[in-house]
Every structure is written in C-alpha cells, then in structure tokens.
Amino acid sequence: MSEKPEEGITVKKENFSEWFSQVVFKTKLIDIRYGLRxxxxxxxxxxxxxxRIYEMFEEELEKTGHEPVLFPSAIPSRFMEREKEHVExxxxxxxxxxxxxxxxxxxxxVLRPTSETAFYSMYSLWIRSWRDLPFKRYQSRITVFRYESQTRPYLRGREFPFFETHCAFRTREEALEQIRSDMEIMKKVCSRLSVPFLVLKRPEWDKFPGAEDTYAAECVMPDGKVSQIGTTHDLGQKFSRAFDVKFREEDGTERYAWLTCFGPGVGRLAAAVVGIHGDDTGLVLPSCVAPYQCVIVPIYFSGRETEVLEYSREVKKRLEEAGIRVFLDDSEEKTPGYKFNHWEMMGVPLRIEIGPREAEQRTATLVRRVDRKKSVTTFDDLTKSVIEKLGENDSLIRERSERYHSVREVGDFETLERIAETGGFFKAPFCSVGSEGEACARELQERTALKVRGTVEGEERAEGNCIICGKPAGVKVYLAKAY
Amino acid sequence: MSEKPEEGITVKKENFSEWFSQVVFKTKLIDIRYGLRxxxxxxxxxxxxxxRIYEMFEEELEKTGHEPVLFPSAIPSRFMEREKEHVExxxxxxxxxxxxxxxxxxxxxVLRPTSETAFYSMYSLWIRSWRDLPFKRYQSRITVFRYESQTRPYLRGREFPFFETHCAFRTREEALEQIRSDMEIMKKVCSRLSVPFLVLKRPEWDKFPGAEDTYAAECVMPDGKVSQIGTTHDLGQKFSRAFDVKFREEDGTERYAWLTCFGPGVGRLAAAVVGIHGDDTGLVLPSCVAPYQCVIVPIYFSGRETEVLEYSREVKKRLEEAGIRVFLDDSEEKTPGYKFNHWEMMGVPLRIEIGPREAEQRTATLVRRVDRKKSVTTFDDLTKSVIEKLGENDSLIRERSERYHSVREVGDFETLERIAETGGFFKAPFCSVGSEGEACARELQERTALKVRGTVEGEERAEGNCIICGKPAGVKVYLAKAY
Known part of the structure; x- marks a missing residue:
C-alpha cells in the first residue's frame, strides 16, 4: 500500500473493509507492519x-468525582483466580x-486483560469506612493485552488502548446511578464525535465475566456490523466478596461495597470516527478531535512569495491566539494541489487558501472539508468566520452520521432472514434474555449470523412470539452482526 | 504505616530512606502493597x-519538532538480537x-525494557529519503519492564513510567546537536522543578548497550547518593546498520542514518522533587507540578458559616478564572488545624485562610508552604498576590534546592577516602575513561563504594596522577555513590 495521497483510496461503499485499512494506513493512524501480529x-x-478522545473522558470523569491512578500491567495469577467467572x-x-x-x-x-482484580486487591486496603464512599478512580492512556485470533486496526488487537473506571458504593442504588452516569458520559463524548449509538443491556449469556449486568454502547459501522464502543458493568458484590472490599457502616457493622466499572473503547471510538465520517477522499474529522482544525495553504506566484507567506503567518498567529489548532503548510517542494489533496485525506475540517489576492485585500478563502464549499472572509472577521465554518462542517458531519444507524422492527423470522444482510440493528420478539433463551440465540446466529445484542431499558415487555422457538415473547431484543 | 497526617513523619535528616518511604506512602504518591514486588x-x-512532568517534556519536545507515536509493549526476540551489545x-x-x-x-x-529495537524496525520502513530527515519521534506516558533485584518507589522498579525520543539524522553533526538540545530540554524542565544536576559523559564501560556515547543528567539526593534523571545516547550508525535504517541522498547514494535517543526519567524526577524539596512536614511542591497550587481553608465560627463559605467560593472562582489550580476544602467533619497539617504534608504551595473577618473585610490570609509566612491581601488584589506568593514560595524552594548539590575537588585517594561518606560529587584526576581505566574504576568502587560517573565536556584534560594507579591523569572524572 502506498502512503502517497495522489494514488487514491478504494471507494468506501464498494469495499468498506479495504477502504478502512487503506485510510488507517495512509493517514498515519496505525501501521500494522510491526513484527508481531x-x-x-x-x-x-x-x-x-x-x-483527544482520552482527554474528553478524563475531563468528564474528573468532573464527576473520579481521581486518576495507574496500576501495574502485571496481575498475579492468584488475583485472577479469586473470582470464578472472571478467571474462566x-x-x-x-x-x-x-x-x-x-x-x-x-x-x-499475566498481562492485564482488564484490571478489576488489580484494583479491588487494593480497594480492600484503601476503603475502610462509609466516609470513604463513593470511591471513584480511573486509569487512562494505558493498554491491555488479549490473545485474540482475529485482529484488525482499532477494532481488535492483542494490545490495545484502554481506559477504565472502578467505583465503590455504599448502596446498590448508588451503583446503578453510576451506571446511568457512565452512559451519560458516553452520550456527551459521542455527541461531540457525532457517533450515534444505542445502550443495550446484554443478555445473561453475554455479560462481562463476573458481572451481575453489563450495559454496552454500540454503534453501527458502514458495513452494517455493530461495534461495541463502551461498556459499564454492574458488578454487584461479587468482586467485593472475592477481594474483601468491606466498609464499616455508621452503626459499626461491616458491609461489602457495591462495585461498578466503566470502559469506554477509545480505539473503537477512533474506528467509528474514521469509518462513519470518512469518505472516498479519506478522513473527515469533527473539529473536537482534529489534530489541526485548519490548515493554511499559501498559493505562491512568482515575485509575490514573501507577501503571501508573511500574510499567511499573520493569519496563523491570529487563529492561534484564538485557541484554534492551525497548521501553516509552507513547504516549497509541494504544489498547492498536492497539499489540498493531502490535507483533505487527513480530514482537516477547514482549509484556508491564501494567494496574492487574499494577501493584498487582507482576506482569506475558507474551504469546508465535507462539501468543499468555499467562502471568503476578511482578516477582521477571520476568527469569527473560522469558528462559524468549523461549526458548519461539524453540523454536516452530524447530519450525515445517521446514515448507517438503523433499527428495524421485525415480527417473524422469515422477514428477518430476508433483510438480515442489509445490516444495522433489528428489533424482534424473543423468548428470553435469561439463560433459557441462549439456545434460541445460538440457533439465530447459526442461521443468520445475527447476534442477540441485548435489550433497551423500558422496552422489555413484548407482544408476539419468539422469532425462533415460537413461544410467547418475553422480551423485545436487538439483533445485529457484530465486530 | 499510617496514612494519618497527625501521626507525623520521620525526621528527614536522621533517616532519609525511611522519610522518603513514609512521604511517598502518606501523600498518596505510590503504594507498594500490590501483590507483585x-x-x-x-x-x-x-x-x-x-x-505534569510528562506534559513539560511533551511540550518542549513538540516545540523542537518531535511527533508522538505509540509502540507495542511487546518486542519480538529477533529484534532484540539484531544489535549484539544491546541484546547482551x-x-x-x-x-x-x-x-x-x-x-x-x-x-x-519480551516486554520492552526500552524501545530502540521496536522503533528502528519501523524506521527502516518509514525513512526513505534525505527529505524525511531529521525524523524525530517520541512516546510518552508508557511504562517499561526490567527484572531488577532491588526495588524502591520511583527509583527502581520492575515496571516504571517511561518517556523516550528516537531521532534519525542525515549527518553526525546534526545528531550531536540533538544531544545538546536534549540536555537543554532537561535544563529547562529541571529549572522549573528546581532540581540542580550535572551532565556527565559516561565512561566507556558504563554506556548504554549499543551506544557510541551516553550522556547522563544526574542530581544529588539528600542522602548524598546521585540519581540518574535522564540520559541521551549517541547511537552513531550501530542500530541503523542492525535495522537497515537507510536513506537516499540527494545524489542518489544510500546512507545509514545517524540515530540518537533521549530518555528523561520521569519517575526519577518525581523522586528528586520529593526528596530534595520535602521537609519534616512532608512534600514541598514547586507550583509547576503541584496538583493544587493553593488550597482554601474556610474557618467556620458558629453563625458565620454561610458567609465564610460563600466568600470562599467567590475566592475560588476568581482564582480559577485566572487559571490557578485551587481546591476549596469545605468538608465539615475536619478541623481547620487538621486541614492545615494535611495540605502542608501534601506540599500545596499556598494556603488561603478565610474566616469571618476575611469574609467581612473581603480579604484573604495567604500562607506560604516553605516557611509558613503569612500575608493578607484584598479581594481586588487576590490574583496578583497569589501569583506573587507562589513565585516567592518557588524562589524559596530554589534557594534551598542547592543544599545537597556539591562537587568537591580532590587530588589524592586518602583525602577522597576520608570524605567519601559525606556524599555528593567528587572530582578527581583519573587515568582514563576508555576501557583501560575500568580496572581502576572497579578498585575505586570496591574501596569506597564510589563509582566513576563520567566527565564534563571541556574538562577532560587534567593535571596530576590517577588517584588509583598513580599514572599520569588523562582526565578529570566525577565520582559519586549512586542509586
């Protein structure tokens, strides 16, 4: 694969998988040629x-009372073994x-696959009294290790970027409230990233090992498969019993703490941003994650270089003072056309073209990434116009972001089978999300490759019959193919 | 050990090692009770x-053209084996x-003990032409793994915080210039942290495995031992030959790149800040690294609580608007005295006391951490006064920071032996820092526990005779006990 933008990228809708691999490689996101698969x-x-994705979560979690810690990558096997479901x-x-x-x-x-056992081994030392609760900690910018057989950039790796919170509470109600708060944070961050998603409560057979309940945030990727971009787990008292995380109540009695943990999938979110917003030219980045929010391309004409370059620097300075992330591409070897293509491929939200006319009239030509629409601004209005155009580009991204997200309701297996290939979520009556529904889920997956992803809170009651076994439906479930 | 501040800390000058362990534990820096030594x-x-230490280096390195990357923690053994000295x-x-x-x-x-082999395996793919050079990359907020027999918080661990740059150049001159630039960055950061240090060129037998030359930044800790707080290595073309890191020159010829790498010791720098500035009350933090630069302690009197609290909040808001990191300790269970002790132990540079009188007169009492000197400011002058007092506290830290740093010149072994126990650096005539001097260095260490730490550039020529073998001295070397 070439890193040269002029060689182009595969058409996204024809082969999303190939398009994704090319974009990730050509825009210098990930290089898979390292010596270990x-x-x-x-x-x-x-x-x-x-x-930037990490920073958004750090900010939101600190606002809601979480403090940072950093645990070892190493977990003694005796920790893993303390919680039976977890170790299995x-x-x-x-x-x-x-x-x-x-x-x-x-x-x-072992190298941590996740850090519950590491955290709770210390929580048993750190938490003593009801006064220590709630106890909310997170670790950020770490990696975890899992021996996966299939691997894909951002989507599945043997070492991948991780973020996790671990919270302890006095009551189960507070723990459940934290789970709602975690999903609110997902909502805030995903809204800034324009990534639409659903929150699903996983069926009994697909919960995090050791959890009472698992709630997953899931988005639809352009190939119709869904991607889990975050989970939050109600751990009940299972781990606190296994690790002796107890606190003394006001009246002196000892109680086990109620634990929850939350793991936004930072790499999966990057994949969603790449996959959902990108187009045949390359990346399309919302301004909140774009490393550069705008790039200035000076257009030199012989004899006017100095003038154009000096004014370009002035424009850069003005924007930097306003806190805008701006890059001046003043390299002389490459043509403006090459630079246009390059920075479009990199997904920079706004291009600022400055030629002799702009320098002379003290204006700037702004070009939005999404639709390449041009507009001209004066130097006096520069900051205001740039912020406005960034906002417009973000709105265009948001409008288009819904095109892959779909939930279609079906009442019977035949209809589902006919449209299963079209992708997205399907909603159907199902016998049960308790362990007695697992056989139907397995049959469904064998026949359609669709998985039972879970239920939406408040929608559990259903009319009709299970699309597989035909028994009266206990619940309405969401089905999808998944990464 | 107790986390309660009222139980006090060992006297620093009586037992530095014990003092250090207590401070690190009680101020919630590091907990060594995790299940793996x-x-x-x-x-x-x-x-x-x-x-904050990471951020300082990130900022300085990005200013000097370094771009961030993140490499796997895993290194295939075949990479390690490619450079003979390195693998040994x-x-x-x-x-x-x-x-x-x-x-x-x-x-x-293997788990990376450092990342030369990982980086250069990819540099051979990424670097093609002289136009790609200089090629400067860094990775930050990672950890590395070394199987150490002795371990101590921040000073030596089996997994510890790491930061590394890896740069490739067209010429040896540019590579050497980078080494000077790396040490300039150490100087900038250490100056902000008030950590005095020397830059020493390591003797032949103490270089980084695979390096042509190693330059180390080293500071004196309060027990008189020196601590390596950063190194930069001139790797010459050794690794570029081992990993085939070549570039095409303008005239079409292929050349091996000149490589350098730089590793500021972020944990070692934290240890220096703790050790050098701390006192018998606990931490003393320069304002640039203090998580909170000031803490507001409201002093409640019955009936005036609301007034005091409201004014405290106003003070907090004003300071936050000025970009100052401030914490309002408004908890009601603890006494002001307890809070004073607690935040002094935590090293917060400035305490702001607000009682009914301050609330009424719209003033604030400011107390510097280092010498507990009080002053009063009006609300109108608040920001200005706080910045001024933070600056004064930083100056006091700086003044006191030199007290452990010493370089004493000695001309003969007997004098050295007599004063070796007093610690710090000694400067003495020595036969050679080439491999032929290694036997003398070994003898010196056996007799005094002092190590040859290296030479200072420009000071290589020496009068007199080697303090060990008595031959004419080729160089003047710096000696010290070391962590």
Missing amino acids: GFPVHREWGVKILR GFTPEVFWVTRAGNEDLAEPF | GFPVHREWGVKILR GFTPEVFWVTRAGNEDLAEPF
Whole structure:
C-alpha cells in the first residue's frame, strides 16, 4: 500500500473493509507492519486523535468525582483466580509472563486483560469506612493485552488502548446511578464525535465475566456490523466478596461495597470516527478531535512569495491566539494541489487558501472539508468566520452520521432472514434474555449470523412470539452482526 | 504505616530512606502493597504530579519538532538480537511472555525494557529519503519492564513510567546537536522543578548497550547518593546498520542514518522533587507540578458559616478564572488545624485562610508552604498576590534546592577516602575513561563504594596522577555513590 495521497483510496461503499485499512494506513493512524501480529504501531496522526478522545473522558470523569491512578500491567495469577467467572472468562485470552532474565519466575503473572482484580486487591486496603464512599478512580492512556485470533486496526488487537473506571458504593442504588452516569458520559463524548449509538443491556449469556449486568454502547459501522464502543458493568458484590472490599457502616457493622466499572473503547471510538465520517477522499474529522482544525495553504506566484507567506503567518498567529489548532503548510517542494489533496485525506475540517489576492485585500478563502464549499472572509472577521465554518462542517458531519444507524422492527423470522444482510440493528420478539433463551440465540446466529445484542431499558415487555422457538415473547431484543 | 497526617513523619535528616518511604506512602504518591514486588501502584497525587512532568517534556519536545507515536509493549526476540551489545546488555533483565491462553507461543516475546529495537524496525520502513530527515519521534506516558533485584518507589522498579525520543539524522553533526538540545530540554524542565544536576559523559564501560556515547543528567539526593534523571545516547550508525535504517541522498547514494535517543526519567524526577524539596512536614511542591497550587481553608465560627463559605467560593472562582489550580476544602467533619497539617504534608504551595473577618473585610490570609509566612491581601488584589506568593514560595524552594548539590575537588585517594561518606560529587584526576581505566574504576568502587560517573565536556584534560594507579591523569572524572 502506498502512503502517497495522489494514488487514491478504494471507494468506501464498494469495499468498506479495504477502504478502512487503506485510510488507517495512509493517514498515519496505525501501521500494522510491526513484527508481531495484533500489536500495531500507533502513528502520529492516530496518537493525536486518541489523545483527544482520552482527554474528553478524563475531563468528564474528573468532573464527576473520579481521581486518576495507574496500576501495574502485571496481575498475579492468584488475583485472577479469586473470582470464578472472571478467571474462566479470561483464561483463554491472557498472556503469561513466565521467565525473566535467565530464570523461571516463581510466580508467573499475566498481562492485564482488564484490571478489576488489580484494583479491588487494593480497594480492600484503601476503603475502610462509609466516609470513604463513593470511591471513584480511573486509569487512562494505558493498554491491555488479549490473545485474540482475529485482529484488525482499532477494532481488535492483542494490545490495545484502554481506559477504565472502578467505583465503590455504599448502596446498590448508588451503583446503578453510576451506571446511568457512565452512559451519560458516553452520550456527551459521542455527541461531540457525532457517533450515534444505542445502550443495550446484554443478555445473561453475554455479560462481562463476573458481572451481575453489563450495559454496552454500540454503534453501527458502514458495513452494517455493530461495534461495541463502551461498556459499564454492574458488578454487584461479587468482586467485593472475592477481594474483601468491606466498609464499616455508621452503626459499626461491616458491609461489602457495591462495585461498578466503566470502559469506554477509545480505539473503537477512533474506528467509528474514521469509518462513519470518512469518505472516498479519506478522513473527515469533527473539529473536537482534529489534530489541526485548519490548515493554511499559501498559493505562491512568482515575485509575490514573501507577501503571501508573511500574510499567511499573520493569519496563523491570529487563529492561534484564538485557541484554534492551525497548521501553516509552507513547504516549497509541494504544489498547492498536492497539499489540498493531502490535507483533505487527513480530514482537516477547514482549509484556508491564501494567494496574492487574499494577501493584498487582507482576506482569506475558507474551504469546508465535507462539501468543499468555499467562502471568503476578511482578516477582521477571520476568527469569527473560522469558528462559524468549523461549526458548519461539524453540523454536516452530524447530519450525515445517521446514515448507517438503523433499527428495524421485525415480527417473524422469515422477514428477518430476508433483510438480515442489509445490516444495522433489528428489533424482534424473543423468548428470553435469561439463560433459557441462549439456545434460541445460538440457533439465530447459526442461521443468520445475527447476534442477540441485548435489550433497551423500558422496552422489555413484548407482544408476539419468539422469532425462533415460537413461544410467547418475553422480551423485545436487538439483533445485529457484530465486530 | 499510617496514612494519618497527625501521626507525623520521620525526621528527614536522621533517616532519609525511611522519610522518603513514609512521604511517598502518606501523600498518596505510590503504594507498594500490590501483590507483585517491584510493581507499585501510582496513586492519585502521584499520577497528577507525573502527568505534569510528562506534559513539560511533551511540550518542549513538540516545540523542537518531535511527533508522538505509540509502540507495542511487546518486542519480538529477533529484534532484540539484531544489535549484539544491546541484546547482551538487556538479556539479564527482560521479562519473557512465553504462553497465551492455554498454548505456548510459537515466538515468545519480551516486554520492552526500552524501545530502540521496536522503533528502528519501523524506521527502516518509514525513512526513505534525505527529505524525511531529521525524523524525530517520541512516546510518552508508557511504562517499561526490567527484572531488577532491588526495588524502591520511583527509583527502581520492575515496571516504571517511561518517556523516550528516537531521532534519525542525515549527518553526525546534526545528531550531536540533538544531544545538546536534549540536555537543554532537561535544563529547562529541571529549572522549573528546581532540581540542580550535572551532565556527565559516561565512561566507556558504563554506556548504554549499543551506544557510541551516553550522556547522563544526574542530581544529588539528600542522602548524598546521585540519581540518574535522564540520559541521551549517541547511537552513531550501530542500530541503523542492525535495522537497515537507510536513506537516499540527494545524489542518489544510500546512507545509514545517524540515530540518537533521549530518555528523561520521569519517575526519577518525581523522586528528586520529593526528596530534595520535602521537609519534616512532608512534600514541598514547586507550583509547576503541584496538583493544587493553593488550597482554601474556610474557618467556620458558629453563625458565620454561610458567609465564610460563600466568600470562599467567590475566592475560588476568581482564582480559577485566572487559571490557578485551587481546591476549596469545605468538608465539615475536619478541623481547620487538621486541614492545615494535611495540605502542608501534601506540599500545596499556598494556603488561603478565610474566616469571618476575611469574609467581612473581603480579604484573604495567604500562607506560604516553605516557611509558613503569612500575608493578607484584598479581594481586588487576590490574583496578583497569589501569583506573587507562589513565585516567592518557588524562589524559596530554589534557594534551598542547592543544599545537597556539591562537587568537591580532590587530588589524592586518602583525602577522597576520608570524605567519601559525606556524599555528593567528587572530582578527581583519573587515568582514563576508555576501557583501560575500568580496572581502576572497579578498585575505586570496591574501596569506597564510589563509582566513576563520567566527565564534563571541556574538562577532560587534567593535571596530576590517577588517584588509583598513580599514572599520569588523562582526565578529570566525577565520582559519586549512586542509586
């Protein structure tokens, strides 16, 4: 694959998978040519985008009382073993560190696939009294390790970017309230990123290992498959019993804390931004994640270079003073046309063209990324106009973001089978999301590749019959193909 | 050990090691009670301090043209083996991942002890032409893994916070210029942190495995031992030959790139801030790294609570608007005295006391952390006064920061032996820092525990005779006990 923009990108709607791989590579998000499969290198543009996504969650979580900590990547196997479902769920996918230097380790350890056991081993020391609660912590900008068989940039890796919160509460009500708050935070961040999603309560057989309940945020990707972009788990008292996370009540009695954890999928969100907003030219970035919000391209004509360059610098300075992330592409080797193509491919929301006429009249030509629509502004109005055009570009992104998101209601299996290939979510009557529904879910997946993704709170009651077994429907479930 | 401030901290000058452990634990920097030795948990206050140190380096490096990337934690063993000195140097301290799920890995990998081999495996793909050079990249907020036998919070760990740059140049001169620039960045950051240090060129036998030359920034800790707080390596063309990092010159010839790498020790710098500035009350933080730069303590008197609290909030708002990091400790369970002690222990540079009198007169009492000196300001002058007092507190920290830093010149072994215990750097005539001097260095260390830390550029020529073998001195070397 070439990194040269002039060689173009596959048409997105013809082969989304190939388009995605090309965009991720050509725009310097991820390079998969590192010597270990499933361990990609995050490149310059990708790191800057991930960093902004991380910052959004850090900001929201600190606002809601979460404090930062950083735990080791190493988890002793005796921690993993304390919670039965957890160890069973994760054993097939953990990496083992068994040797160091030239010796075998007395106690091998695993690389964290997630950090519940690490956190709660310390919570049993840190939490003593009801006065310590709620106890809300998070760790950010870390990676976790899972031995996956299939790997794809951002979507599935053996080491991937992670973010997690771990909270302890005095009552179950407070814990459930935290789960709502976590999903509110998903909503805020996804709204800024223009990524539409549903919150689904996972069926009994698809919960996080060790959780009472799992709630997942899920968006539809352009190929019609859904992608889990975040989860929050109601851990009840399972882990607090396993790790002895107790607190003393006001009256002196000892109680187990109620635990929740939340993991927004930062890499999955980057994938959603790339996949949902991108077009045949390349990336299309909302201004909140764009490493540069605008790029200035000076258009030199012989004899007027100095004038154009000096004015371009003035424009840059004015925008920087207003807190706008701006890059002046003043390299002389490349043509303006090349630069236009390059920065469009990189998804920069706004291009500012400055030629001799603009320099002379103290104006600037602004070009929106989404539709390439041009407008002219004066230097006096520059900041205002740029902010306005960035807003317009963001609105266009938002309007188009709904085109892949769909929920279609079906009442019977035949209809579902006919339209299953078209992708998105389907909503159908189903016998049960308790363990007694698992056989139907398995049959559904075998026949259509659709999975039962879960239920939406408040929609549990259903009319009709289960689309598989025909028994009276206990619930209405959401179905989709999934990454 | 107790987390309660009222139980006090060991006297620093009587037992620095014990004092350091207590401060690190009680102020919630690091908790070593995690289930694996050498894998500490970074707690709330510590993460916030580390984050500020990371940010300072990120800012300086981006200003000098470095772009961020993120490499895997995993390094295939075949990468490690490509540079002979490198693999020999690191083999005794790498952790091996040999299993995943229930199977043995076909190719076991190591957890990065540092990332030269990972970076340069990709540089051979990324760098093609002289136009790609200089090529400057960094990765930040990562950890590395080393199988150390002795471990201490911040100073030596099996997993510890890391920061690294990797740069490729067209000429050796540019590479050497980068090394000077790296040390300039150390100087800028250390100046903000008030950590005095020396830059030493390491002797032949103490270079980074695979480097032509190693330059280390080193500060004196309160126990007289020196701590390496950063290194920059002139890698010459060794790694570019091993990893085939070549570029095409303007005239079409292929050349190997000149490589350098720089690793500021973020954890070591945190240790220096804790150790050098702290006192018998606890931490003393320069305002640039303090998570809170000031803390407001309302002093309630019966009937005046609302008035005091409302005015405290007004003070907080005013300071926040000025970009000052301020915390209002409005908890009602704890006494003002308890809060004073607590925030002094945490090292907050400035305390703002607000009682009924302050609320009534619209003033505030400011108390500097270092010397507890009080002053009163009006609300109108609040921001100005706070900035001024923060500056004064920083100046006091700076003045006191030199007290452990010393370089004493000695001409003979007997004098050195007599004063070796007093700590700091010693400067002495020495036969050679080439491999022929290694035997003398070993003898010196056996007799005094002092190590040859290196030479200062421009001071290589020396009078007198080697303090060990008595031959004419080739160089003047710096000696010290070291962490």
